[in-house]
Amino acid sequence: MPATLRELRERRKSVSATMKITKAMELIAASRVMRAQARARRAVPYNEELIRAVSDVAAHTDELHPLTIEPAVCKRAAVLIISADRGLAGAYNANVIRTAEGLIKRLEEEDKELDVYTCGRKARDYLTFRDRQVADFWMDFSEKPTYKNAKQIGVRLIEEFLKPTGEGGVDELHVVFTRFKSMVSQQVQIVRLLPLEVVEEDSTALATHPTRMSDEYHYEPKAAVVLDKLLPLYIINRIHFALMESAASELAARQQAMHSATDNAKQLIDSLTRDANQARQAEITQEINEIVGGAGALSG
Amino acid sequence: MPNGRNLSEVAVSSSPIQVEVVSPEGIIWQGEAVGVTVRNVEGSLGILIDHEPLLTVLAPGAAEIIVEDGRREVIAVAGGFMSVFENRLSILTDHAVMGHEISVDEARRGFAKMADMIEKGDYTDEDEHLYNQYLAQIRAGEKYAELHHLS
Numbered sequence: 388m389p390a391t392l393r394e395l396r397e398r399r400k401s402v403s404a405t406m407k408i409t410k411a412m413e414l415i416a417a418s419r420v421m422r423a424q425a426r427a428r429r430a431v432p433y434n435e436e437l438i439r440a441v442s443d444v445a446a447h448t449d450e451l452h453p454l455t456i457e458p459a460v461c462k463r464a465a466v467l468i469i470s471a472d473r474g475l476a477g478a479y480n481a482n483v484i485r486t487a488e489g490l491i492k493r494l495e496e497e498d499k500e501l502d503v504y505t506c507g508r509k510a511r512d513y514l515t516f517r518d519r520q521v522a523d524f525w526m527d528f529s530e531k532p533t534y535k536n537a538k539q540i541g542v543r544l545i546e547e548f549l550k551p552t553g554e555g556g557v558d559e560l561h562v563v564f565t566r567f568k569s570m571v572s573q574q575v576q577i578v579r580l581l582p583l584e585v586v587e588e589d590s591t592a593l594a595t596h597p598t599r600m601s602d603e604y605h606y607e608p609k610a611a612v613v614l615d616k617l618l619p620l621y622i623i624n625r626i627h628f629a630l631m632e633s634a635a636s637e638l639a640a641r642q643q644a645m646h647s648a649t650d651n652a653k654q655l656i657d658s659l660t661r662d663a664n665q666a667r668q669a670e671i672t673q674e675i676n677e678i679v680g681g682a683g684a685l686s687g
Numbered sequence: 688m689p690n691g692r693n694l695s696e697v698a699v700s701s702s703p704i705q706v707e708v709v710s711p712e713g714i715i716w717q718g719e720a721v722g723v724t725v726r727n728v729e730g731s732l733g734i735l736i737d738h739e740p741l742l743t744v745l746a747p748g749a750a751e752i753i754v755e756d757g758r759r760e761v762i763a764v765a766g767g768f769m770s771v772f773e774n775r776l777s778i779l780t781d782h783a784v785m786g787h788e789i790s791v792d793e794a795r796r797g798f799a800k801m802a803d804m805i806e807k808g809d810y811t812d813e814d815e816h817l818y819n820q821y822l823a824q825i826r827a828g829e830k831y832a833e834l835h836h837l838s
Contacts, residue, residue, distance in 0.1 A: 429713035436709055436779050440742060440770055534711040534781055535813075542812050604772075607727060607743040616744050617768065620781070627711055 392670060395663040399656055406652035412475065413645035419530060420570065420638040427567075427631045434624060441614075441621050448610045453549060454618045455583045458558040463500040465522070465547060465557040466490060467540070467580075469564040469629055470510035471637045472529040477644035479565065479573070479637055480509040486575040487563045494561075502547070502557055506540065506630070529637060532630035534623075540630075541623035548581050557581075564629040565636035571643065573636035580625055583618060704736055706752055707777045708762055715783040716762055722753040723776055725769055726826070734771055741771040747819040749786075749827035750778055759834055761786030763827030765820040782820050786831035794824035 390398075468487045470480050487510070494501055502522040505511040507529040514521050523543060528536050550556025560581035566574045606613050703719035723734045726748030734741075745767050752760040767780030798821035804810045805818060 426712075430711050432707065432714050433709040433711050433779065436707070436770070436777050440768055440779065443770070444742065537711075538781070538816075539813070604740045604742055607729060607732075607741065610742075613742055613744055613768070620768075620779075624711070 392666040399659040402652050402655050409645045409648040416638045416642035423635040441617050444614045457582050461558040462552050463557045464494050465502045465560045467504045467562045468510040469633045470507035472508040476641040479640035482575050484513050532634050537627035538623050541626045562629050564633045567632045567635040570639050705775045710783050720752045724751040738771050743769050747823035749830045761827050761831040763823040765823040789824045789828040791828035794821045797821040
């Protein structure tokens with residue numbers, strides 16, 4: 388039996404209520420993406436200065452810093468997965484998790500023990516639901532990460548890295564995060580953060596400011612100590628960058644998802660309206676038929 | 688090209704220092720200066736025009752920037768780095784506050800609390816970081832107050 392007029396109208400009302408919500412979420416996400424991008428832009432000068440300083444000092448010292456030493460054999464690896472706290476962002480979380488699963492599988496095939504760290508509620512939920520170990524997690528800031536968040540994560544992970552392998556220390560650290568390419572395109576990336584290689588393929592900082600003659604530099608205290616202070620900052624800064632990119636990606640993905648949800652709702656409302664009109668017309672026709680039939684029967 | 692560089696150095700020798708104080712939250716201060724005083728791990732350090740290239744680790748404290756007209760900017764810098772190269776000076780820190788935004792009393796209260804915790808040995812990296820921030824704010828706040836009572 389086709390839906391009655393009342394049912395169709397009810398359904399249309401509920402869809403349009405949902406549409407209002409998705410529309411609002413779309414607008415909110417749009418304005419937040421803008422802010423997230425502005426924040427990312429504000430961090431650029433710091434990022435550039437830091438990269439410049441690190442490459443200057445790195446060029447000056449021959450000493451190997453513990454954070455840059457490649458272990459002979461890698462026994463234990465850490466993976467940091469950066470996901471969102473909330474869903475409703477299209478395939479954003481699914482993409483991150485799928486890529487992370489691929490990485491985890493690859494590392495396990497290489498016979499490495501794994502410590503998984505997560506950022507954002509979704510990745511943690513995914514893993515704990517499947518009874519998988521999460522070494523540590525951070526959450527409730529996926530849309531608006533601060534430097535402090537990055538610092539917390541960075542300090543913890545550096546500590547794990549510097550621990551001897553025998554005591555559960557990790558030999559390498561991979562980060563899975565989402566690069567913000569544009570409002571319509573975000574790409575999940577895997578970056579090996581530790582041991583550190585100071586190359587910045589995406590930044591124009593080094594291209595526009597070629598490394599200066601570092602021999603001329605005077606260091607206070609000596610270069611090795613300066614490097615010792617700089618490198619952790621560099622790593623924290625990379626994590627900060629990954630968090631900010633992921634936040635912008637999350638919001639852009641959410642905006643897009645909510646935009647298509649709003650579009651779908653509009654289409655649904657249109658077709659429900661049409662169905663409702665048809666049902667109304669059918670009802671009227673039937674009523675007329677009944678009246679005409681009734682009158683005919685009386686006069687007959 | 689050493690010759691070319693020497694020439695350009697002569698040409699720019701009288702120009703002021705381009706100063707930039709940056710934190711991950713953005714550029715805190717940017718401008719031209721004739722001199723900058725900071726506190727590094729070895730003590731107080733003054734930078735004038737045409738200083739030799741330098742990269743140093745900063746201690747929490749005040750960065751005092753003397754602007755060309757003799758005005759002084761005071762900025763609380765909670766550690767970080769300073770690099771000087773060809774009259775470009777940049778201070779890189781994860782926390783910086785302008786002098787006029789500092790409340791010394793508030794910083795003192797926070798500092799006392801953190802100092803207490805650190806003395807007891809019961810503290811995290813986060814606490815230590817806050818300790819440095821308050822210390823920098825007190826030092827900078829006092830300097831700022833001193834400057835403004837004088838003028």
